[in-house]
Amino acid sequence: MGLLNRWIESLDYEFRVLDACSRHLSPLSTCSKCFDSCTEAAITFVSGKPIINHEKCTECGDCIVECPAQAIEGFLPKRMIHQNQLIATDEHPPSIRELLVLYKKGVKTLIYEQEVVNTDWKQAVSEANDRLKQLNEPPFSIQRKKGEIKEEKYTRREVFSIWKKEAQSTMKQIAPAKWRFNHRELDLSIFYPNDQFTIISLDTSKCTTCKACQMLCKKNCLQITETDFTLSAQRCSGCMLCQDICPEKAITVEEKIQPAVKISHSLYTKECTTCNSKYKTLSINNDKCVMCKKRESFGTFLK
Structure with missing residues (x-):
């Protein structure tokens, strides 16, 4: 990939929590998966809603992956893909969900250049293979790659950083992302219908x-x-x-x-034995409407 494309990819905007978050939808939500997944303590709850501290956030993408509502907007770090093979690097390994999505995109082999595959990567693939077995799918294979795999690598904000602020509003939308996931592309139900x-x-x-x-x-x-x-x-x-x-x-x-x-x-349509009104119920043995049952329970509570 060219230098310009790599620079454009570095312009991803900061992560943010969307209104689709279950804690935004209801104060009764107990979901804390983004908070639990963040090893940098960059996510806190304010008035019950998750807030991302961008000074602490390393944009590792763990919160994006773990959010069940796909409610954290941003991009995961780019994975190294070579001829539909996932290359194990010294970076944070993909999550199980990432691996299951990559699998359906045709990436079914993990390759590595070291003497021994990184333990974290091996564990991630092992857990993904457990899920694939339950899905009646063949497992990922792990292979040693002989010879160097040439792939340029640049850190985020490494190139032309002084231009980022001016250019990101127009360029971030066209960043090539063939092997990247955004928050809307981690819905497993789409890939496993x-x-x-x-x-x-x-x-x-x-x-x-x-x-x-x-x-x-x-x-x-x-x-x-x-x-x-x-x-x-x-x-x-x-x-x-x-x-x-x-x-x-x-x-x-x-x-x-x-x-x-x-x-x-x-659903059954029945007539309440107390107030004689018609009501819907899932229990064929139920003989009182919701309001009459609540009044009865409240009366018992007061006694």
């Missing part, structure tokens, strides 16, 4: 079909109609927001790989 990475479970005896989960789920994994409540976990990224905000604690989300399935729970 026949599989799901979470299981969403619903306790029909607790659910009141209030639709709070449906309204807040940006992946449209939960759909309540006049006849049923359908769970489609294929698109679920595991942000846990539906579980966090459910007032009845009727939803649970578990990280697990399995073939994609849709689960539908029938």
Whole structure:
């Protein structure tokens, strides 16, 4: 790659948290994956929302990868790719999610030049291969590469740094990024359409079909109609927001790989035995509407 292209790639804007963050969507969100992944303590919570300290941030990209909502905007560091082979370097190894996306982009071999492959890289590929096995996909291979792989390398902001401030607003949008990921390109559901990475479970005896989960789920994994409540976990990224905000604690989300399935729970139209109003319920044995049940519970609490 030419010097100009490398300079343009160095103009990526600073990372920032978008409104798609589950903590921006609801104060009940407990997600802390960006905070937990940051080894530089560059992410803190202010009024419950994650804030990035750009003076501490090294732009390693770990927070981008770990964010289940793809709500951190920025670019991951460029990986060295040679003839559809991932080259192990002395830099931070790719995450499992990065490797699974690279795999679907045709990069299925890790090559290295040292006597022994770096332990961190080897561990990352090993964990990715565990996931690939669950996905019924062949594993990554690891090979020793003889001879030098020629590839120019420049550090970020190394070249023409004094021009960055003036040029980045117009040039950053055209930076070549064939082997780079931005925050929108780490959605595994796009690359593995026949599989799901979470299981969403619903306790029909607790659910009141209030639709709070449906309204807040940006992946449209939960759909309540006049006849049923359908769970489609294929698109679920595991942000846990539906579980966090459910007032009845009727939803649970578990990280697990399995073939994609849709689960539908029938909705029944019944007449409340207390107020005689018609209502919808997921439990055929339920004989009271939500309001009457709450009044009854409140009365019991006061006694």
